[in-house]
Amino acid sequence: MSSSRGGLTMWFCDGLLVGCPAGCLLRRTSVFGTNVYAAVSSVCGAAVHSGLLGTSGGTVRLKRLQGRHGYRGSSSHGVQSQSLSHWISSFSLSKGGNSVCVCVCADCQADIAVVMDSSTNIGQRRFNLQKNFIAKLAAALKVGATGPHVGLIQASDSPKTEFLLTNFTHPKDLLFAIRQTTYLGGNANTGKALLHAAQSIFSSELGARRGHPRVLLALVDGWPSDDVERAATFARDSGINVFIVSVAKASPEELSMVPDRNFSRKAVCKDNGFFSYSIPSWFNAAKHTRALSTRLCSLDQLLCSKTCYNSVHIGFLIDGSSSVGYVNFQLVLDFLVGIARSFDISDVGAHIGAVQFTYDQRLEFGMFDNDNKEDAIDALRRISYMSGGTSTGSAINYAVHNLFRPAARGRNFLIVVTDGQSYDDVRGPATAAHSQGVTIFSVGVAWAPLELLRVMSSEPKDTHTFFTRDFSGLSDFIQPVVHNICTDYSHNN
Structure with missing residues (x-):
């Protein structure tokens, strides 16, 4: 590995051995961070920071680290590092060993639509270079029947689908199809092409695989002719991760002709640097295929992928009657916190809301009141015990109308926790909730009648009904409830 190589991509590896040559110079190297941390630097530049390598070279182990905020610059080994407000990943160095991590797309199973x-x-000339780049990218992705699938759409005056995700799952057939693509000309209506791809390519009827990450990669030469924001919003709402690769960005003289200079930031899944990629020219684009393919296959970084963990809306309906008692009420809250911790609660992810009931109902916090997990869990823990009677049926009606918005089946869940007999009818409210797409899990404790729990719960009753004699047993239900929520979600989405 030469000392001038930069931008080492380490999205997959827990540990990777690399060699640094003797006489490694620090020219053209940017070092960020302090001590053993580095980002956006050559391997040798980072090694100087830790003092692990001298001019004689050697082997070091790199390990991926999570991104950091507010990293201060410092001077180390004669190198002044720059400060960074934020980055999404970095790596540390330590003494080399014997094991090697193979760090590519071995387990990647994404459905990837490329907009060219x-x-x-x-x-025509740069179009041919673009086709060569896409072919090399497909080879780096290791496309196959059980691996990544690739579809191709051309952006012109009107979008044109060249082939679907399942048309070519053999590498040779795919490469041939890419090279057979003919140049169209016209306007660079990338927004139209993105919307077309998001609305059609990823449908199950056209071969998109259920449960597989969905990636939409747009290659833009210069800048788009149309607006991309509407298409990007639709893609994000549909669980599609949009990447933008900008090639040959506008020069200072051309900026006045660009309709929207922030098109890339508006189009990508999340404006955090990970989903945007810049290539100076099509003539050297091929050397970027490995780094880009690794990003496309970094499943833990694909923040817009819709899964049960980041897509569901969970309402907690909590019995606050006198029979529960203060101590047991805290055990109920612990149980609900355990469930909440299992989900990725955020403004674009999962949401939770809570209602406490006795004879009356009290909205503790709405489904969209908290846009991060920490605040949502704090809101749960702050719920104060009411005490009173038990009217579960009225509470179900109240929760359905005050917590949930209309959503596709398998998105809205209501977890009812109660310890006794309801003084009102539960069958009617529960049936109404089911018909409105709300899946009910009934969790009973102590004197809660099993028949009542099964009347409330959704089908199949056995996977949506839980009972324990003691409040301390609620913790045993955390993982089964979470698992069954995800099973319901996967079945319906």
Whole structure:
């Protein structure tokens, strides 16, 4: 590995051995961070920071670290590092060992739609270079029947689908299809192409696989002719991870002609740097395929993928009657906190809300009141015990109308925790909730009648009904409830 190589991509590896040559110089190297941390630097530049390597070279182990905020610059080994407000990943160095981590797309199973630029702006020559880049990217992805699937759409005046995700799952057939793609010309209507791809390519009827991450990669030569924001919003709402690769960005003289200079930031899944990629020219684009393919296959970084953990809306309906008691009420809250911790609660992810009931109902916090997990869990823990009677039926009606918005089946869940007999009818309210797409889990404790629990719970009753004699047994239900929520979600989405 030469000392001038930069931008080492380490999205998958827990540990990777690399060699640094003797006489490694620090020219053209940018070092960020302090001590053993480095980001956006050459391997040798990072090694100087830790003092592990001298000019004689050697082997070091790199380990991926999570991103950091507010990292201060410092001077180390004669190198002044720069400060960073934020980055999404970095790596540390330690003494080399014997094991090696193979760090590519071995387990990648994403469905990837590529939107290529076929506008007049790119021209025939650069269009051919773009096809070569896509072919090399497909090879790096290791496309196969059980691996990544790739579809291709051309962006021009109107989008044109060249082939679907399942048309070519053999590498040779796929490469041939890419090279057979013909140049269209016209406007670079990337927004239209993104919307077309998001609305059609990823449908199960056209071959998109259920439960597989969905990635939409747009290649843009210069800048788009149309607006991309509407298409990007639709893609995000549909669980599609949009990447933008900008090639040959506008020069300072051309900026006045660009309709929206922030098009890339608006189009990507999340404006955190991970989903945007810049290539100076099509003539050297091929050397970027490995780094880009690794990003596309970094499943833990694909923040817009819809899973049960980041897509469901869970309402907690909590019995606050006198028979529960203060101590047991805290055990109920602990149980609900355990469930909440299992989900990725955020403004674009999962949401939770809570209602406490006796004869009356009290909205503790709404489904969309907290946009991060920490605040949501704090809100749960702050719930104060009411004490009173038990009217579960009225509480179900109240929760359905005050917690949930209309959503696709398998998205809205209501977990009812109660310790006794309801003084009102529960069958009617529960049936109404089911018909409105709300899946009910009934969790009974102590004197809660099993028949009542099964009347409330959704089908199949056995996987949506839980009972324990003692409040301390609630913790045993955390994982089964979470598992069954995800089973319901997967079945319906």
